[in-house]
Structures are given as structure tokens and as C-alpha cells.
Amino acid sequence: MMGKNKLVRAFKTNGKYVWDIYNPAWPSKAFNSFFINHLHELEYISDEHMSLRRLLIAITKRCPLKCEHCSEGATLYNQDVLSYDDIISRIDPFIKKNVGQLVYSGGEPLSRFEDLVKLITRYNNKCDQWIYTSAYGLTIEKAKLLKKAGLNGAAISLDHHIEEEHNQFRGNQKSYYWVLEGIKNLQEVGIFVAINICPTKEYIDSNSVEIFISLAQELDVPIVNILEPRGVGNYQDKDVELEIKHKESLERISKKYNFNPAFFDSPTVIYPAAYRKMMPCGGGKSYLFLDYDGNLYPCPFCKAKMTLPTSDTELCEAE
Numbered sequence: 001m002m003g004k005n006k007l008v009r010a011f012k013t014n015g016k017y018v019w020d021i022y023n024p025a026w027p028s029k030a031f032n033s034f035f036i037n038h039l040h041e042l043e044y045i046s047d048e049h050m051s052l053r054r055l056l057i058a059i060t061k062r063c064p065l066k067c068e069h070c071s072e073g074a075t076l077y078n079q080d081v082l083s084y085d086d087i088i089s090r091i092d093p094f095i096k097k098n099v100g101q102l103v104y105s106g107g108e109p110l111s112r113f114e115d116l117v118k119l120i121t122r123y124n125n126k127c128d129q130w131i132y133t134s135a136y137g138l139t140i141e142k143a144k145l146l147k148k149a150g151l152n153g154a155a156i157s158l159d160h161h162i163e164e165e166h167n168q169f170r171g172n173q174k175s176y177y178w179v180l181e182g183i184k185n186l187q188e189v190g191i192f193v194a195i196n197i198c199p200t201k202e203y204i205d206s207n208s209v210e211i212f213i214s215l216a217q218e219l220d221v222p223i224v225n226i227l228e229p230r231g232v233g234n235y236q237d238k239d240v241e242l243e244i245k246h247k248e249s250l251e252r253i254s255k256k257y258n259f260n261p262a263f264f265d266s267p268t269v270i271y272p273a274a275y276r277k278m279m280p281c282g283g284g285k286s287y288l289f290l291d292y293d294g295n296l297y298p299c300p301f302c303k304a305k306m307t308l309p310t311s312d313t314e315l316c317e318a319e
């Protein structure tokens with residue numbers, strides 16, 4: 001998938017090795033489940049052996065921000081309809097089938113903090129657990145509770161190296177402040193931290209991505225994960241999708257930092273979209289998205305509903 005290139009670095013955290021945000025740390029039960037499921041995807045044995053590598057779960061519609069690119073803009077800020085028990089009744093069947101990784105998102109998962117902590121505690125040591133977060137309000141007290149619950153990692157959204165620009169993109173004047181606080185507090189308690197960036201065409205054209213990577217390095221963040229803007233939610237019908245030249249630029253940067261030993265001290269720069277040329281999208285097969293109304297989709301961007309599995313049934317697309 002990476003063209004026979006080898007990453008020049010991995011990271012050791014809490015006695016385990018990590019090399020990106022999508023694969024559970026090694027050694028762990030989560031790592032084994034994740035890659036056994038991957039092998040079953042590659043070579044089918046029987047339905048009984050098929051399971052998911054990753055389940056993304058939107059646990060709330062609440063969010064303190066108002067981001068320019070939000071894919072959930074239409075339903076955000078509405079009342080949550082699923083109780084904690086409703087959520088676990090939907091996740092448990094995947095745990096029984098040894099899902100490798102749970103990723104909690106929203107809305108902002110920290111906006112439903114008590115339930116988030118209960119979920120992480122419930123599935124601690126059963127699989128890898130991450131949050132995708134703006135880090136808004138992520139105090140040291142909350143970081144300690146997340147660590148105690150068993151959170152493995154957090155991908156924090158930062159979209160510009162200039163504070164005012166990031167805050168404007170996120171529609172909140174304190175967003176940048178909380179990104180830095182959240183990174184610091186999670187690092188202090190020993191939770192692995194990565195940064196998610198959604199760079200606009202203008203940001204890439206202004207050659208700012210490498211300035212951003214230097215900022216991540218200054219913040220001691222080992223991984224920068226590049227997500228492409230998509231024409232959904234608030235970006236529906238807007239000319240936001242990256243052109244070939246932007247994609248090529250991001251791919252060049254990703255390869256430079258990941259495979260050139262001269263950049264050993266820099267963060268790993270993940271750009272998953274670059275690998276779609278080599279591998280089909282894993283949505284609906286390797287991973288699924290469970291939304292805050294209990295509906296199951298191939299991913300947060302594809303709105304074709306799937307049916308929920310029980311311990312006896314397999315996943316299938318709804319009619």
C-alpha cells in the first residue's frame with residue numbers, strides 16, 4: 001500500500017509501539033483483533049469469522065463550536081435521542097465479535113463527558129479506544145479521568161498554525177487555546193495525542209502545511225493526520241474539494257516526512273486519501289459509522305444506511 005516504503009519511525013507509549021492513529025498499538029489484544037479481522041477481509045473463510053476493524057460512534061449532537069466544514073451541520077445542537085444504555089446495546093454486538101478499535105466522535109464527544117467516560121471504562125482492554133475531539137474544555141481533571149477509564153489516544157483538530165485563523169474556521173475564539181491545553185493535559189497524563197488537520201485549498205497553496213508540521217513538532221505531537229475537505233454538511237455544494245495539484249502536494253509532503261530518514265525527528269504525516277489509489281475504500285467493510293440516532297453508515301460521509309448486527313447476524317445493507 002505504501003509502495004514498499006518503510007516508515008522511518010514508530011513511537012513507544014505505555015510500553016507499546018504505535019506508528020499511526022488507525023492501527024492499535026502493539027502488543028495488545030486490540031492489535032490482534034484488528035489484524036485478524038484484516039486478514040479475514042483479505043482471505044474470506046466464513047461469515048462467522050468476519051468482523052470489523054473499526055467502529056466510529058457519534059455519541060452526541062452537542063458541540064461548543066461552529067466549524068466552517070462541519071459534516072453534521074444540519075443536525076448539530078439538537079437534543080440527543082439515545083441514552084447510554086441505547087448506545088451500549090448497539091456497540092456490544094461489535095465487541096462480542098472482537099472489533100479492533102472504537103473511535104468516539106460527535107458533535108463533540110467531550111460534551112457528553114460522563115457517558116464518554118462510562119463507555120471507555122466499559123470497553124477498557126477489550127479493544128483500542130480513541131476520541132476525535134476539538135479538546136474544548138479538556139482540563140487536566142478531565143484528562144486524568146479519561147486516562148483512568150482507559151482511553152488509548154486522542155486526535156485533536158487543529159486546522160491552521162495561526163490562532164486567529166484557526167478560531168475563525170472553528171467559529172469560536174477560544175478554540176485554539178483549548179487545542180493547546182488539551183494537548184498539554186493529555187500528554188501530561190500519558191494519553192497518546194495526534195493532530196487532525198483539514199487543510200483548505202488556500203492553505204495548501206500558501207505552502208503552510210509544512211509550517212503546520214513544524215508547529216506539531218514544537219508541541220511534541222508525534223502524528224499529523226491530514227483529512228480532506230468534503231462537499232457535505234456545511235460544505236455541501238461548495239467548491240472545497242481538493243484538486244489534483246493539492247493532493248499531489250500533500251502526498252509529496254507525507255512521503256517526505258514518513259520515509260526520508262533526514263526527517264526522523266519530525267512527526268509522521270498520515271494522508272489516508274493518498275492510499276485510496278491503491279486500496280478500495282474500507283467503509284462498510286473494514287469500518288462503520290454509528291450515528292447519534294443509532295443509524296449505521298459505511299462512514300460519516302456516505303449516507304447509505306446499514307442494518308445493525310446482533311450476536312447472531314451479519315452486517316448487511318438496508319434496502
Ligand code: SF4
Binds near residue numbers: 072073108134
Ligand atoms: S467540532 Fe466537529 S462537530 Fe463540532 S462544529 Fe466542529 S466539525 Fe462540527
